[in-house]
Amino acid sequence: MTNHKFLEGISLDPYVDGKRLSVSGATHPTFDPATGEVICDVPVSDSSIVNKAVDSSRKALKGAWAKVTPAERSRMLIRIAQEIRLDAERLANVESLDSGKPLREAKGDIETSARYFEYYGGIADKLQGDTIPLGPDFVSFTMHEPIGATAHIIPWNFPLVTTARGLAPALAAGATAVIKPAEQTPLTALMLPYYLERAGVPAGVVNVICGPGSTTGAPLTAHTGISHVTFTGSVATGKAVMLAAASHVSSVTMELGGKSPVVVLADADQDAALEGVLKAIFTNAGQVCSAGSRLVIERSCAEPFLAALVARIKTFTFGRGLDNPDIGPIITHPQLLKIENIVNESIAAGADLIAGGKIAKPEGLGGWFFEPTVLVASDPSTKCVQEEIFGPVLTVQIADNFDHACELADGTEFGLVAGIYTKDVSKALRFSKYISAGQVFINQFFAGGVETPFGGTKNSGFGREKGLEALRAYYSVKTVTARI
Structure with missing residues (x-):
């Protein structure tokens, strides 16, 4: 008791x-x-x-x-x-x-x-x-x-x-x-x-x-x-x-579960896209089945977007859930170690670490925390691209153009949700038809609600x-x- x-x-x-x-x-x-x-x-x-x-x-x-x-x-x-x-x-x-x-x-x-x-x-x-x-x-x-x-x-x-x-x-x-x-x-x-x-x-x-x-x-x-x-x-x-x-x-x-992509095209409202990407991966410290754990971004807008993303991450606070931090704990110690292992293996396989990457130890707390992490992966077979991590880890894939972005977005065995940020309605709808996923969000991640059907394709169920x-x-x- x-x-x-x-x-x-x-x-x-x-x-x-x-x-x-x-x-x-x-x-x-x-x-x-x-x-x-x-x-x-x-x-x-x-x-x-x-x-x-x-x-x-x-x-x-x-x-x-x-x-x-x-x-x-x-x-x-x-x-x-x-x-x-x-x-x-x-x-x-x-x-x-x-x-x-x-x-x-x-x-x-x-x-x-x-x-x-x-x-x-x-x-x-x-x-x-x-x-x-x-x-x-x-x-x-x-x-x-x-x-x-x-x-x-x-x-x-x-x-x-x-x-x-x-x-x-x-x-x-x-x-x-x-x-x-x-x-x-x-x-x-x-x-x-x-x-x-x-x-x-x-x-x-x-x-x-x-x-x-x-x-x-x-x-x-x-x-x-x-x-x-x-x-x-x-x-x-x-x-x-x-x-x-x-x-x-x-x-x-x-x-x-899933390994859901968030596609950001060069014509998108970049500020809105940044807020959407942050919410997609760092809600509940990334412990969300439909988390936007992969950012697929057009090369022409990638550098300033990633700079702004990393700058925001550096301001995040850790803490007990009851204290309303930006990043709360990981649910168990074994899950914390799983996150650390996948990050380390992905870096060893060639992924570039541009933020975070380590177990965090907030002062006064003895629980299980992981730094908000961003990895850039050029090889689609890298673990951080293909495996569900269930933690505050965002994998970035750089796309040459819209068609390449679609290809990268659909490049895993999961198909739970997918998101896209663009002002081009035609591209948004073409993406929605192309991607194998149970839900597609346009210009807002986690769009919908109780009323909208939810479920997956492929290994997402x-x-x-x-x-x-x-x-x-x-x-x-x-x-x-x-x-x-």
Whole structure:
């Protein structure tokens, strides 16, 4: 347990069938990554608790939840949004403490989490089928039915917002859910049941269990009672999740990260492009799946742009997320070492280091920080070009012209998002058609919102979250045809 003021009165036990389960046995620490100190120890849910959680969700699917009308589901989702907003200040502080991200970013995440429930609350009573014209002797129509009990494997970088992103459409469609937050950042997911209960969500509809992937995630994704798995994480783990889901023919939504390009052409508004590039890579210290981690820039404007970029980076501050620094900590020490290794290997392979490049040690903090780093790589096969680093490291590729920029931008096995800065609408749209990516941003990175479908191509995964497209994962279509 913890004595931290933001967690007073919050149970860290798994939430199953509408109540907290008192668990004895293994626990897992969650750390403040800015200090390296343990915030609290969270009980680990083993396979027996996983079984109870899935059984509870399956029972609710045919029981209390099935009796809730779509209109009442809509009202429940909107009430969840209201409850989250009422406790937004505490949630943001917990999120910042647990993940290390700057408090201003955590506040935005909490509002976005509420918005997901609000958005899907507006569609829950409007999911309807079609009639199919087969001629005068038949009546044929389709019905939308909840897909079943769903599993949600949540990443550590956006804990509550990613939970809401999958849970809200699942509930809107009438499905039930078992949530497994990342063991590094479980706290806001463990707080979520309080808001669900106050919103009137029946017991068993949402269960929250915690623990490492091997202990908790693996038996959850392999459970025969799970009908759909929504996963956000690494390519390697995603492949393992798909194999587990395939064993019982469960559908999956896979969001597996990226190596996303930001193209800056010579005709672009250079000041706006600079702000966009900084935001794209240094939000949450680069620990964002859709981070603009590659700058592809036309040669004719590269030198002054990079000079301005490096000058801005040199002004950045480090610190605890709660103190709103420019750059917060890296989530774990192993992740910090991974970043350092890729940077060093890329430099050894010929990349030019023009800013940062080292582990940072801010005064008074014992946590895990890395300097905002810029590498210029001429060889597209360099690690910093091809591998997802998940840290504050920007790789620069110099393009001779627009066509070369497009070629470089599309030159990895990832395809999550891509951005372009240009005043030429024709070039922007040509780029949008050329690039293999799930989302393309024009003259603003991270454009869009809750309403815009999100997902990847190639090694970035498949399936779509956000927007109305996300609902398709959580209902099945039944066709009824009658001769009359």
